[in-house]
Amino acid sequence: MTDLPRCRECVAEYGAAHDRRRREALGKPVRGICPSASAIHVDHCHATGKVRGVLCFNCNSGIGKLGDDPDRTRRAAAYLEGNSWKPILVAPGVYQLPS
Ligand SMILES: [Zn+2]
Numbered sequence: 001m002t003d004l005p006r007c008r009e010c011v012a013e014y015g016a017a018h019d020r021r022r023r024e025a026l027g028k029p030v031r032g033i034c035p036s037a038s039a040i041h042v043d044h045c046h047a048t049g050k051v052r053g054v055l056c057f058n059c060n061s062g063i064g065k066l067g068d069d070p071d072r073t074r075r076a077a078a079y080l081e082g083n084s085w086k087p088i089l090v091a092p093g094v095y096q097l098p099s
Pocket residue numbers: 032033034037055056057058059060
């Protein structure tokens with residue numbers, strides 16, 4: 001997660017970068033995670049700074065709190081679906097826990 005700037009110059013630079021990402025996002029298709037919520041937050045890759053799309057506040061903060069990590073997000077979905085501790089039958093009588 002990005003640390004918020006503190007000095008006046010850094011705050012201005014941060015705001016300008018945010019505005020630039022928002023302008024970039026206007027040309028991007030909306031790729032919301034939840035289709036019913038209004039997508040008003042510009043989501044960007046913290047590694048590259050590139051805009052990925054526009055999301056609602058909860059989805060944008062949620063994927064950020066999961067570290068923008070697709071594997072972690074998939075494990076969270078599996079957990080919510082009750083599959084995280086479900087053993088996988090790999091051979092007759094041999095089970096494996098999902099990684
Ligand atoms: Zn959402």
